[in-house]
Amino acid sequence: MRFLKLIAVLFFVTIPLMAFAAEKKAKTVDELAKMYDVSSCKQCHAKIFAEWEKSIHSKSLIGTPRTMGGVQGAIKNWMSFKHSGVKEAKDVTVYHWTTTCFKCHLPQIEDATDEVASQIAEAYMKNDKATLAKVNINCLVCHNKMAVTHQWRDGKPEKDAVYGTKEGTHGDKKYKNRKKSATMTASVMCGQCHQGPLIDRPVTTQCSTLYGSYLNAYLPSGGDKTCQECHMKEVDGHSMFSFRDRNYNDPEMVKRALNVEVDVKKGYKSIELAKLPPSAKVVVKITNNAGHRIPDG
Numbered sequence: 001m002r003f004l005k006l007i008a009v010l011f012f013v014t015i016p017l018m019a020f021a022a023e024k025k026a027k028t029v030d031e032l033a034k035m036y037d038v039s040s041c042k043q044c045h046a047k048i049f050a051e052w053e054k055s056i057h058s059k060s061l062i063g064t065p066r067t068m069g070g071v072q073g074a075i076k077n078w079m080s081f082k083h084s085g086v087k088e089a090k091d092v093t094v095y096h097w098t099t100t101c102f103k104c105h106l107p108q109i110e111d112a113t114d115e116v117a118s119q120i121a122e123a124y125m126k127n128d129k130a131t132l133a134k135v136n137i138n139c140l141v142c143h144n145k146m147a148v149t150h151q152w153r154d155g156k157p158e159k160d161a162v163y164g165t166k167e168g169t170h171g172d173k174k175y176k177n178r179k180k181s182a183t184m185t186a187s188v189m190c191g192q193c194h195q196g197p198l199i200d201r202p203v204t205t206q207c208s209t210l211y212g213s214y215l216n217a218y219l220p221s222g223g224d225k226t227c228q229e230c231h232m233k234e235v236d237g238h239s240m241f242s243f244r245d246r247n248y249n250d251p252e253m254v255k256r257a258l259n260v261e262v263d264v265k266k267g268y269k270s271i272e273l274a275k276l277p278p279s280a281k282v283v284v285k286i287t288n289n290a291g292h293r294i295p296d297g
């Protein structure tokens, strides 16, 4: 009986301890960066790593780089709102971030303390790019944190696994298993962040409404490709470039995006408006080749 009691005591002591361990939160930006450290991935996935480093996902707090100004503007707005709880940048908490910008620009902020949330807000206000560059949307954000979209059915992502298209073991020291994600190759994977606006929050946020346009315009008009097919398989792999990254002036990117046919009839003279000098009649036909409206953001 005493033995059973001991087991019961151990059970009730260890379960909360385990839960505590599982929910250990990062207390500094460096700790959060370490929690999502992807330096080990580079040795075996060198090509993908190099592609990802070029992508805007790898600088998701600095962004296009209009993002920094956008977020600074948001923080200033919160300071001016009577009910936001933010008087100075240091008052920004995880809650402020998860309900707005970082739901998509840095979802792993959920795994950090309010201290980290305020450090990042202060880094924005100081234009401290070095700090903002430490955390981003990296391999583990897509292949672990955001890899299970149906968590009530499939459970939370397992801590020691990378999610992809197959089950099995994996060579990485920390992420020893490979798990199959039900949605890794589906558009909803990208839609988790490329959707919006968020109108169900204490403050509405308008950013990246492109997934709505994919669902409501591209698919109904017969489109049948996924985001991954157009953005990863056809061209850039993990770089996921857009023509915005190339300042809208890369001819290859523009060609991918749009078909432009121009038909010009010179010397067109209006009979009704005979007094006007001869003009030209120009017919321009633009076809959008993207799976959604462009530009976005």
Ligand code: HEC
Pocket: 037, 038, 040, 041, 042, 043, 044, 045, 139, 140, 143, 162, 163, 164, 165, 166, 170, 171, 172, 173, 175, 178
């Ligand atoms: C020791 C080498 C090694 C390291 C380190 C490594 N991987 Fe892998 N990884 C592999 C191999 C080999 C495969 C299987 C590739 C295949 O089947 O084509 C793989 C598969 C994967 C897959 C699954 C792809 C799929 O579609 O199923 C993902 C995702 C992945 N790795 C991510 C990572 C991440 C993230 C890291 C860093 C945390 C990492 N890997 C570190 C060797 C490694």
Ligand code: HEC
Pocket: 056, 057, 059, 060, 061, 062, 063, 064, 067, 104, 105, 107, 137, 141, 142, 146, 189, 190, 191, 192, 193, 194, 227, 228, 231, 232, 240, 241, 242, 243, 244, 245, 297
């Ligand atoms: C964790 C959230 C998240 C996921 C998942 C995600 N993205 Fe992104 N993506 C972003 C954010 C945030 C940016 C913009 C960063 C910035 O400019 O500040 C971005 C930028 C981009 C850009 C460049 C846009 C530009 O204006 O230059 C492309 C293209 C893109 N993502 C495609 C994809 C595709 C395809 C997928 C799915 C395979 C995907 N993304 C998954 C959050 C995400």
Ligand code: HEC
Pocket: 063, 064, 065, 066, 067, 068, 069, 070, 071, 072, 074, 100, 101, 102, 103, 104, 105, 192, 193, 194, 195, 196, 198, 205, 206, 207, 208, 210, 244, 296, 297
């Ligand atoms: C629902 C997810 C989501 C939320 C929430 C979100 N963003 Fe974004 N943001 C994105 C994505 C995805 C992109 C890339 C969009 C694209 O290029 O199509 C982006 C791009 C941007 C850009 C670059 C636009 C440009 O034209 O260069 C800025 C600035 C930006 N976000 C600021 C913010 C700020 C500030 C907040 C919070 C108030 C915020 N975002 C909230 C997903 C989001």
Ligand code: HEC
Pocket: 038, 041, 045, 048, 049, 050, 052, 057, 137, 138, 139, 140, 141, 142, 143, 164, 184, 185, 186, 189, 228, 229, 232, 238
């Ligand atoms: C924005 C989300 C995102 C990020 C960031 C990301 N991946 Fe992926 N990755 C995907 C998606 C989605 C696929 C599946 C593409 C498909 O097959 O449709 C994929 C496929 C893969 C594959 C298997 C297919 C292949 O090309 O070999 C490996 C391995 C992989 N990723 C590793 C990595 C590593 C390593 C990193 C970091 C350097 C990384 N990924 C960053 C979304 C991402």
Ligand code: HEC
Pocket: 187, 190, 191, 194, 210, 211, 214, 225, 226, 227, 228, 230, 231, 241, 242, 243, 244, 245, 253, 254, 256, 257, 289, 290, 291, 292, 294, 295, 296, 297
């Ligand atoms: C039929 C192919 C196709 C599909 C499907 C598609 N895209 Fe695109 N996307 C494009 C092309 C083409 C462009 C414009 C040229 C470029 O930037 O490569 C583009 C541009 C973008 C941009 C940049 C927009 C800007 O203003 O610069 C983002 C972000 C993006 N796509 C994300 C996605 C996401 C997320 C999905 C899935 C919901 C998706 N795309 C589905 C072809 C596609």
